[in-house]
Amino acid sequence: MTSTLPVVGARRWLVLVVVLVCFLPAAMDVTILTITIPTLAHELHATAPEVLWTVDVYSLLMVGLVLVSGPLGDRVGHQRLLLAGLAVFSVASALCAMAPGPPALIGARAFLAVGASMIIPATLALIRQTFGDGRDHAVAIGAWSAVAAGSSALGPVVGGFLLQHFWWGSIFLVNLPIVALALPAVALLLHNRIESERQPWEATSPLLSIVGFLGCAYAIIAFTHEGVGVLEVAVPAVLGLTALALFVRRQQRAPHPMLDLSLFRLPGLRAGVVASVLPVLVMVGFELQLVQYLQFVKGLSAEGAALYLIPMPVAATVAGPVGGTVLSRVGRTRLDVPAGLLFAATGYVLVSSGTVVPLGLALIGFGQGLVQMVASNLIMSTAPSAQAGAAAGIESVSYEAGAGLGIAVFGTATAVAYRSFLPPGTSTSPLDAGSSAATAQAFTEAFHTTTWLAAALTLATVFLATPKPTAVPASPGEPE
Template sequence: MSGTTTAAVGRHRRAAGAGADRWVVLVVLCVSLLLVALDATVLHVAVPAVTEDLRPGAVELLWIVDVYPLVCASLLILFGTLGDRIGRRRVLLLGYGLFGIASALAAFAWSAPMLVLARALLGAGGAMIMPATLSILRQVFPDRRERALAIGVWSAVAAVGAAVGPLLGGFLLEHFWWGSVFLVNIPLMLVSLPVGRMLLPESRGTDGGPWDVTGALLAAGGLFGTVLGVKRLGGGEAASPLTVLPLLAGVALLFLFVRRQRRHPHPLVELRMFTRPAFGTSVGCIVLAMLALVGLELVAAQYLQLVLGLSPLQTGLRLLPLTVAAMAAGLAGARVLRRFGPRRMVCAGFCLTAAAVLTLTAMGGTDDPPLLLAGFVLLGFGLETTLFGAYESMLSEAPAGQAGGAAAIGETSYQLGAGIGIALLGSVMNAAYAPGLRSVPGVPRSAADAAGHSLGEAYEVSGRLGGGAGAALRRAARDSFVHGLHVTLLVSAGLLLLGAVLALRLPWVMQCGEEPGGAEVELPAPREAEPAAGKPRVTA
């Protein structure tokens, strides 16, 4: 390489986080995250319109809704570790492109299988984007105090995206056809690609060695089978071979993946990270927080609408304080972490969330807006405090060269915790709900058994029965659902208190300051000329 070329390359390489560039990078990363978070929930309100237009079968409709989070969770480790090897910005930009193409395919899908395929591609694009945003953030903010603030902004944006998704979808459906909920992604992707190429830094692990393709495929297959099996368990399909076989195959593949990583000279995931108390404990806290909190879905989707009779828009407005509280907790998280340290912050977050869940056990068959407001505010603030402290501790404890893999582990634990929670708490809910319908006067046993599947089905059965028996079944189903919800929330509170005990293994004090090297970082060239003397490659 000539001296001129060497100097030119040197001018392009600067320390990560220099000047104000790191805050511009944070804005770009937050826009990326916002798109993925929006797409995870924006389809929910469009399901009736999709059903009317494409006429999918029951299985096809299930895959249209579930294939996006399923594929995304399965590929997080694959693409997170690939970014550590070939460059995190490169994987992020590829994710932008795939996300835009898949959005166009979904918007103009002419059949249910086509929409399933497009949603799967969207999941793959999301799996490229999610860990890349967090691992790049890890590199451009080497100082832990600034990184904590950046993670707070990042997590607040995630909360906004999840909440805005249904509202944006509802607005688009009022004015356009259902495909518009996907089409809105394309102009944002067209802007993000060139802006990301110009502004985002490139970084990769320095000593990762060749990428273990076999290990990556084992992880992807194992996670796919495990998450699919867990989702079907949550849907009450425990005895089905389509539940048992994927679950067993997924667990077996994950076992082979772990064994391979322990023996491989250049593992995808450095399992020794889990021997560090802060890292392993943080991952466990993320899993427990999500496992306990999926009961919120029961509150949002069924209690508010089926028990209280609120419309979808009214339900969204009732949940808005939860999102606002989560945003506030994310933005205040850095200051709280510096003052109280990871142990007290995460432990207090778990306790506050448990208090919120216990508050919500006072819900009954009639609307109580002040109670719901208090419960949702406590829930949003407590949950975000817990997740913020756990994510920040996990990411800061991981070596810089393993940032992509660590980010993927965090996101995967989030998805697995939610899936296991749906299966576990769904089983608790069904066990507490169904017995209350077996002795309703005037209701045949077959009708009672059908009504015991869900509250929505109980309302359908009561409508077919009509008369006094139908009214009695409807009242019994509502009362049984509220009882089951109380039991489920109590179990959730117990899991959250278990998380508070687990958090006692986290460090007392937040260790601040810049950290040692471990990842190559290369920022795009500035527009203005810099001194001719090239600077060597630096580490973050």
């Protein structure tokens, strides 16, 4: 087997740049569609559920797919997996751009998720293989986290500028030149190293995961739409919850699980997962509602909404490297995650109250970037080196589960609140918000309500994602 010793010298930083370039389009595509909702509804005649599924299917499918691709990378090599992922991602991007209608676009987005599910865990595992567990690993993870958090916030900004000057398919074609640069760089600069300890993989576990998350998300999304019967909500919900329960049971009993739940016995990894899932859930869900509010109610163009959002990606991109540098010098403290969450919670409060909104957006971005950096470092540095692929799978599952559920949960919460604020006899579709003074006021109230919900969930995460201090027994002879 090939050695897995870390790369030394300046070359490791060049490897990092290549890995981050590969990661950028896959991360940005989680949120780039959020700003296109009015355009998709108009040009493709998409209904509200079709729009939500077009945005959400990408993240929800990746939750199950990374369970295959993470361990697969340990078996065939993460460089080879990354090359395959980039190839699939480029073909899927072209198919998305050429989609003639909502069903075709949803299917192409699902294919896009296949490519991204290879790219994301491969980038994390390659960073672990390249930097080992030393001080530079924290800096590298900080850079990866900056791209993760920054890309999520940057997606709508890039989408807005492209929509203003080109047709909607350009938001997918922008991936092609990035992939064209990344493919030869990966082939020439990265070596394919296979782990000496490889875990077998199978199809049942990821299938259960995909069915579970899709079923639950379908039930959440369908719950708010008119004409939906009880069975249309209950059956997918029961199917989804049953599949998730069977998935967990299978992982607990399998000799070689796809998602190694034993890793969750590590307090640092548990804290990292919580700090990854919930803040991403909140930020992605909030961002989806914010761009709808700006376009439907405030009447901003796609480019105008993009300019409005800029403080978020700028602050998120700065937070990752800053946090990584501090972490590499002083080590991790129990205050890093709470500090980032408090920054974000303060930002949500400022946005909801309408006070200094640009500062609020910057605080949300900076807090999310800081938390994402710490969470990624905890997950990847806590797991054994031979399970880098499995740890990368857990990190990817955490991020994508948060993003996918955030779109479903916050989309549903906003729809429920919007209906409650509407006068009787008014159209209840959020796509009609802004068509009259009454609908604009109702959506404004709904947006403020869900933003307060975002602040509350972020504050709750402070208690859930902060590891409890371990009691140190007193030495013999010392007073207790």
